[in-house]
Each structure stands twice: as C-alpha cells, then as structure tokens.
Amino acid sequence: MLTLGTASAAPGETATGRLEVGETRDGSPVRLPVAVINGVDDGKTLYIQAVSDGDELNGLGVVNRVVPRIDPTALSGAVLVVGIVNYYGFQTAEHRNPIDDTKTNRAYPGNATGTTSERIAHATFDAATRADLILDLHQGSTSRMIDEVRVRCGPRHRLHSDCLRLAKVFGCGYVLDQKGPDGQLARIAPNKGIPTVDPELGGCVGWDEESIRKGVEGVFNVLGYYGFLDREVSVAKQTRARGFEQYRSPSGGLVRFERELGERVEAGDVLFEVTGVFGDRHARVTADSDGIFWRSRRLPQAAAGEYVCSVGTNLVTY
Structure with a gap:
C-alpha cells in the first residue's frame, strides 16, 4: 500500500x-x-x-x-x-x-x-x-x-x-x-x-x-x-538559454512590441516602443544581446521603471 x-x-x-x-x-x-x-x-x-x-x-x-x-x-x-x-x-x-x-x-x-x-x-x-x-x-x-x-x-x-x-x-x-x-x-x-x-x-x-x-x-x-x-x-534537441535579460520601461506610457514570443533577436534590434496616449513616441528600447524574445507583460500600459519584457541569452543547442 x-x-x-x-x-x-x-x-x-x-x-x-x-x-x-x-x-x-x-x-x-x-x-x-x-x-x-x-x-x-x-x-x-x-x-x-x-x-x-x-x-x-x-x-x-x-x-x-x-x-x-x-x-x-x-x-x-x-x-x-x-x-x-x-x-x-x-x-x-x-x-x-x-x-x-x-x-x-x-x-x-x-x-x-x-x-x-x-x-x-x-x-x-x-x-x-x-x-x-x-x-x-x-x-x-x-x-x-x-x-x-x-x-x-x-x-x-x-x-x-x-x-x-x-x-x-x-x-x-x-x-x-x-x-x-x-x-x-x-x-x-x-x-x-x-x-x-x-x-x-x-x-x-x-x-x-x-x-x-x-x-x-x-x-x-x-x-x-x-x-x-x-x-x-x-x-x-532543445534551445538552452544560460542568461536572462530583463527590460524595463524608461518612461511611462503605452507599450508596442516589435518582436513576437520565441522570435530570435540580435543586439540592437528594437524590442518595444513606448508612446503617449495620443501615439507620440516617448522611448524606443533595443536588445543588449543576441537571444530569444522570451517573456513580456500582458497589459500595454507601463510606468517608468516597470518591467516590460525578457530576452533569453547565451544560447546553445543540446
């Protein structure tokens, strides 16, 4: 038993x-x-x-x-x-x-x-x-x-x-x-x-x-x-990330993502933009490293300093 x-x-x-x-x-x-x-x-x-x-x-x-x-x-x-x-x-x-x-x-x-x-x-x-x-x-x-x-x-x-x-x-x-x-x-x-x-x-x-x-x-x-x-x-085979970079909004506003979940990104690629209520751009955030667009917030509104998304980095296949 x-x-x-x-x-x-x-x-x-x-x-x-x-x-x-x-x-x-x-x-x-x-x-x-x-x-x-x-x-x-x-x-x-x-x-x-x-x-x-x-x-x-x-x-x-x-x-x-x-x-x-x-x-x-x-x-x-x-x-x-x-x-x-x-x-x-x-x-x-x-x-x-x-x-x-x-x-x-x-x-x-x-x-x-x-x-x-x-x-x-x-x-x-x-x-x-x-x-x-x-x-x-x-x-x-x-x-x-x-x-x-x-x-x-x-x-x-x-x-x-x-x-x-x-x-x-x-x-x-x-x-x-x-x-x-x-x-x-x-x-x-x-x-x-x-x-x-x-x-x-x-x-x-x-x-x-x-x-x-x-x-x-x-x-x-x-x-x-x-x-x-x-x-x-x-x-x-699996894609293995040994790093995880998180990105926050540099200003308050509405987030527009430029990448889809699971999409490969390269350093310098635009991850998201932040606009005002009437569409005026407040900020544009780019990837610091090559990786995979791993995770993102669900709601579009973000305060300055609030978490927006993550990129998995240091990729290997095993």
Whole structure:
C-alpha cells in the first residue's frame, strides 16, 4: 500500500485524497488535493506538483488531464501528485499566499512550525523527497511567455547534468539553465540527490490549452523515458538559454512590441516602443544581446521603471 495524506493505493490502483498542512483562521483544516498512482511493478517514483503560485493554473490543467490517463495496471513504480500547493493563493486567485504575503516557491524546504507557506512547503517537500524525480509545474504567472523548462540547481551542482537531461526529456523546446533563488523546490531538491525541474508552461490568465497539451506530453515523455510506462520517447534537441535579460520601461506610457514570443533577436534590434496616449513616441528600447524574445507583460500600459519584457541569452543547442 502506498500512501500520501489520506490517499492510499494498492499496487495497480489509483487513489485520491487530501494532505493536511495547517488550519485556516477559523480553525478549519487546510487539506491539499493529492493523488497516488501505484504501479503493478516495482520502479522509480515520480512526484508532480502544481499551483505553488496561486494564479498559475496551467500545471493544474496538466494534472487534471494526466492523472486519469495513467493506467496503474500498466505502470512500473509510482506517481505522487499534489494538485494545488498554494491553497490560500488559489482560493483568492493571487500569486502569493495572502496570509503571509509569501511566494510558496521561495519557502522550501519549509518548516513544520513556521508560517503558513513554510508549513505547506514542509509537507510537500516531505512528499517530494520520497521520489526519484520531481516535476514542479509552473507558468509565467499572468504575463505572456514561451513554454520552457527551468533548471535551477546551478551549473556547478553535482546533479546539473541529470536535471538538464530531465528538462530535455520533458521537451518544451526551450530550457532556461540558470541558478534559482533560495527556497525554490527545483533548487533545493537536487541537494537531496533528486533531479528536479521547473516546467514553465507559458503564461496566461486562467489556463491555456496549448501549454497544457505540451505539459501533458512532457509528463508522458518523462514516464516513458524513465521506465514508468512502456512508451517510446523521441528526445529532441532543445534551445538552452544560460542568461536572462530583463527590460524595463524608461518612461511611462503605452507599450508596442516589435518582436513576437520565441522570435530570435540580435543586439540592437528594437524590442518595444513606448508612446503617449495620443501615439507620440516617448522611448524606443533595443536588445543588449543576441537571444530569444522570451517573456513580456500582458497589459500595454507601463510606468517608468516597470518591467516590460525578457530576452533569453547565451544560447546553445543540446
């Protein structure tokens, strides 16, 4: 019998339940939705989680479609899933946990007696570190972004090549290989010897079916490549960015983008212009380096100094 929270599955079974991680302000328990898929044969364990940022729902869309499609009678090993990590942020459609104003994905490995986010991180980290591989499903919040996978352990980490391989197998086409901030699951879990990646499945308000489709395909790529399922996987070359340049608006106004997401840019190319209300140009911003137009804000209005877009740089194909 394999158990996560109240979900218990015998070999060849799938079970769903709840993982208790704390209490709300009225004393009601906080229980995260979890699933256990227990294969009929021995094998590795894959851990998947979604919605550690409360407004990033594409990962939930992936979980919603993947769990019913995995046949435990055809599975070797097991899959553990936490469908919604940031309980409070999800309930209020906010990126951060509104109770402690924290990004849950900055709270790992967590603290069993800490803040609400630290308690959630502690409980989910305990579940994640039972696995051999970890997928922490994200998206570019509500901004616009290409589908990519992030390797966050840093290039000098002993598991860096294993994390790069996992990112390549997931196969969004683009990989950001840059050491992440303290407290990210994809940075901390490799310290426990577990290859971990952070798929960033586009960026949208609500969820996007194309990004979800890529995420579902990515999960099944991992299941096939690492021997969970008898499934042939063709591992394609990926474009890997080792740098990430962010651009802010030099003046207030309305942004007009001159590049599309995923488009190659060269140093000196115009990325965007800023105009006034009546179309008079206030500023023109050009790329500092060659790269790929990676991410951009969704709304056209921007204050002076406000984030506008990002370019992935130092590109290699692997």
